[in-house]
Amino acid sequence: MMNNNIELKAINKTYQKSKNSTDNQVVVHDNFNLKINSGEFVALMGPSGMGKSTLLHLIGGLDKPTSGQVIIGGEQINNLNESQLTRWRADNIGFVFQSHHLLPVLTAQANVELPLALTHLNKSQRKHHAATALSLVSMADRAKHFPKELSGGQEQRVAIARAIVSDPKILLCDEPTGNLDRKTADEILSLLAKLNKEYGKTIVMVTHDLKAAEYASKVINLETYTYDLKAHNVQEARL
Amino acid sequence: MSLFEMIIKNSFRKRIRFALTALSVAVAFFLLTLLAGIDHALNSNIGGNSQFRLMTSHKVSMTQSLPINYQKKIAKVEGVKAVTYASWFGGYFKNEKNQLAMSAVEHTSYFSLFDEYLISQPDLDSWKKNRIGIVIGQGVATEFGWKLGDKIPLSSSIWMNKQGSFSWEFVVAAIYQTKGASVDDKRIFFQHRYFDKSRAYGRNNASWFSTQITPEANLDLITNQVDAQFNNSSFATRTTSEQVFIKEQAQQFADMAMVIKVVLIAVFFTLLLIVCNTMVQAIRERLNEIAMMKALGFSSFNLIKQVYLESFFLLSSGAFIGCLLANITLSQVQKLMSNFLSGITIDPSYYFYVFCLVLFAAFICSFFPALTIKRLMISNTLGAKQ
Incomplete structure (x- = not known):
């Protein structure tokens, strides 16, 4: 990837409510355009049903637009086939979801190592990378613990370590603090801000939480189709 | 985390379920091996001079x-x-x-x-x-x-x-x-x-x-x-080949060939249903994890391979236990029946047959989970949770 710019051009995304009906379509995005520059921390906001998660899935190659272009780092990913997309995701994207989706049978260390199984790293290199990622999220001392032995915040930290272990340039976070209390949420958001500022990760985060959005450098409100450079200073400007 | 470790850990998530399913597989292979031993005895004299020998007894x-x-x-x-x-x-x-x-x-x-x-x-x-x-x-x-x-x-x-x-x-x-x-x-x-x-x-x-x-x-x-x-x-006399004569002696007790066929079909049909059900259930419980692994970059083929190996591990564990127990039983049966029917033993080629059977059964049992994995939409599965 030459740069980490994210561009969505003339995106249309529709869902069909029923398989048997052709006129029963829900339009989620209609001619939607978006550009996120490399190194930005963007919060996507808006009420439920506005297509925030759908946008995240389009950027992450988990879903394809009905029409339009999804261009990441200069590569149009909506033209890639399933196996190409799988490979592309492994190389370029880290995901953090509201539910951590850690494998319960694996320790924190093994969970973080999981994406590295797709690389050419040997066992000791994988262990080293995973240990580094865990210490970055302050979870080194919990490396041997299983998910059920961790708190919600700790599980989310491990999920973040798993997302960054293969050093992707882009982190996509879907309500990463949705299940957490305020204090723990602030810790997670600080961690994401640190990853953005100190390690140059491009972060796109879906959230309902205005406090969470304050950590972002840009907020995009899908309801008003506006963005604000400082979330705490609500000055909406139409694009 | 090697693939093998992953298979073992996933297999033992529900230990009781794994043990019970492996036990049902073991019972199936126990019966199969017992019958194979008896079948071997019935056919063991084919070849050599015995194929040129006839037995004549009273009609x-x-x-x-x-x-x-x-x-x-x-x-x-x-x-x-x-x-x-x-x-x-x-x-x-x-x-x-x-x-x-x-x-x-x-x-x-x-x-x-x-x-x-x-x-x-x-x-x-x-x-x-x-x-x-x-x-x-x-x-x-x-x-x-x-x-x-x-x-x-x-x-x-x-x-x-x-x-x-x-x-x-x-x-x-x-x-x-x-x-x-x-x-x-x-x-x-x-x-x-x-x-x-x-x-x-x-x-x-x-x-x-x-x-x-x-x-x-x-x-x-x-x-x-x-x-x-x-x-x-x-x-009046009745003349048959020696092999038929031995089989007829055994079949005074039961039509062994028919028993073998019926038992095998019933046992393996039931076995496939049980293991298929176990694997489908195991994968259904893990849909979110599988979707997450797909999001991380694991291909469908990679995940299907894991499911196939899990099925294979489950079946081969049961087959190993079943064959082992059957071997012990057969050696006792041979002692008890040596006067009546000799050659109750297992031919080494039988284990290759069992291996192929397990490979095939693992393929059948992982077929529906494989379809589920292939069709799994990451966005729908992970999105539905939130």
């Missing part, structure tokens, strides 16, 4: 005897190389719990037809000269500690001697070895002429005739010609 029942002079008449049929005869003695040692597979045989011809019993020429000559001599298998010698020259009193549950006793005196004249593991080494043979002269009744009769035919002879034609000779006499 009505094996318990009825035939005149000894049938030997000459059978020998005249074109394609017949040699004929011998034998009678069932129904012997036991000391008490009836020690049953022995003991036969009186025509001493000049019997062992030239049955060359799977290996006897040194001096021992054979010695036996032929000794009227009360017996040839015993190495298995009998080992079991009872008998050696050459020992005088052994043996009893018959059928035949009384002229002295009005069911107890007969014998001397160990030879010990035979066997050509292969499937040949019974627990048989006892003695001279038919001694039997005939000493028994109180039924003289000049034999229980069955064994006929060796030439390799180029037509087996069906000879069978028909032999039986046709005695069709209208009061001692």
